[in-house]
Amino acid sequence: MQRDSSPVEIRDGQGDDDMRHFAEVDAESFAGHAAANMRWLAAAAPHATLRLACMEGDVVGGYLLLPVGQFFGGRPVQAQAVTAVAVHPAWRRRGVAGALMRDCVAVARDHGSALAPLHAATVRLYRRWGWEVCSQTLRQTVRTAALSGLSGSGRVRAKPDRGAIETMRRAHVGRWDGPLDRPDWFLSVEWDPGEAETPRFEYGWYEGDRLTGYVRYESERQAGGWIRLRVQEFIWTTLDALGGLLGFLGGQESQSTDVVFVHSAIVDASPLQWLLPEPHRDTELSGFLCWMQRIVDIDAAMTARGWPLRASGRIELEVTDPVTGVDRLVLEVERGAARVTPGGSGAIRCGVGAFSAWYSSAMRAQDAARLGLLEGDASAVGTMDGLIAGGLPWMPDFF
Numbered sequence: 001m002q003r004d005s006s007p008v009e010i011r012d013g014q015g016d017d018d019m020r021h022f023a024e025v026d027a028e029s030f031a032g033h034a035a036a037n038m039r040w041l042a043a044a045a046p047h048a049t050l051r052l053a054c055m056e057g058d059v060v061g062g063y064l065l066l067p068v069g070q071f072f073g074g075r076p077v078q079a080q081a082v083t084a085v086a087v088h089p090a091w092r093r094r095g096v097a098g099a100l101m102r103d104c105v106a107v108a109r110d111h112g113s114a115l116a117p118l119h120a121a122t123v124r125l126y127r128r129w130g131w132e133v134c135s136q137t138l139r140q141t142v143r144t145a146a147l148s149g150l151s152g153s154g155r156v157r158a159k160p161d162r163g164a165i166e167t168m169r170r171a172h173v174g175r176w177d178g179p180l181d182r183p184d185w186f187l188s189v190e191w192d193p194g195e196a197e198t199p200r201f202e203y204g205w206y207e208g209d210r211l212t213g214y215v216r217y218e219s220e221r222q223a224g225g226w227i228r229l230r231v232q233e234f235i236w237t238t239l240d241a242l243g244g245l246l247g248f249l250g251g252q253e254s255q256s257t258d259v260v261f262v263h264s265a266i267v268d269a270s271p272l273q274w275l276l277p278e279p280h281r282d283t284e285l286s287g288f289l290c291w292m293q294r295i296v297d298i299d300a301a302m303t304a305r306g307w308p309l310r311a312s313g314r315i316e317l318e319v320t321d322p323v324t325g326v327d328r329l330v331l332e333v334e335r336g337a338a339r340v341t342p343g344g345s346g347a348i349r350c351g352v353g354a355f356s357a358w359y360s361s362a363m364r365a366q367d368a369a370r371l372g373l374l375e376g377d378a379s380a381v382g383t384m385d386g387l388i389a390g391g392l393p394w395m396p397d398f399f
């Protein structure tokens, strides 16, 4: 392991040279191609914030922030989706990524955001800087033939209008805690610049002229064998769209043995369990990257989200943040809205990571207490859980 005391400078990435240097760091870090990264960075540039770590005049790492919303309690909360965190192999294990994550908290907050979600290849790094796991994204693999008998009223049409997809999605995914409220440019950054060699398809489900579902997938020929469909997104707003789109995928059974819904593209409490006659024989689940969540501005996070109308209560918290320090606050929720005031007794004590997982409906306060991630007496913990009871976490968006 090398040790030195060169300072890390973190600054905005600007212009083609910066982008090219970061594209190279990123390619080496993720075993990708710099040219593909450049396409992606160029598409993101008008919308995203690129932050670079420099040492001795070289770009040695960086990350990207995508401004999005994130649904909690039915309302979109302003967020910066963190992506492409990378440090060049020659500059690792000297704290560069730590410096980037501390910078990320400050920058996201300066941009007026309350939250900074990410997908973690390494949980350790992010947990150290205040993120916490909400769930492991699931891959649900289903035998293509098990879908071929399903159907719905309506028809598929290729390449539905992007604005229409986002509008349909926005009206639909707010019933879970965690999905992104995506800007209309989202797919032009996250999907369009992808590898040209992999065939990729988008279809809408239409009932009359109404778009009621959407599927987006890659079709991958496996070495010496069958096609595997990798579904990146699957939105169904009616039962006809669900049966119709699944039956459409099932129609590929002559060439394809299985359909993989990657990155929790289908909600983890999967409709396949209730739709298929033998779900346990025809589907298989496996975990992949972790969805981690972090609050970067507690006041904004609490006041922007929705709260169940029946929730009412007051908790006094002491939240420890590895970047910003210890904060005491009183959270009062009533009639669907929250108020945060500084101070209070700190009757509930937790880290900002556990607080963020609780906020996301991913971890009950009582379970955090049992895991040693939160302290407080049972009645305060019960009140805390009562405030968001009923939320179901889901992160269908990969970025």
Ligand SMILES: CC(C)(COP(=O)(O)OP(=O)(O)OC[C@H]1O[C@@H](n2cnc3c(N)ncnc32)[C@H](O)[C@@H]1OP(=O)(O)O)[C@@H](O)C(=O)NCCC(=O)NCCS
Residues within 6 Å of the ligand: 001, 003, 029, 030, 084, 085, 086, 087, 088, 091, 092, 093, 094, 095, 096, 097, 098, 099, 119, 120, 121, 122, 124, 125
């Ligand atoms: C993950 C990644 C960004 C970490 O970058 P990094 O700059 O090496 O990270 P840090 O130096 O902050 O922390 C790494 C480790 O070095 C340790 N470390 C930090 N400063 C140190 C120092 N001066 N001396 C010795 N060790 C040090 C940290 O404690 C940490 O230890 P851990 O292994 O117990 O977690 C980098 O490995 C990478 O780019 N990987 C490939 C891409 C990737 O997976 N990105 C994450 C996608 S979500």
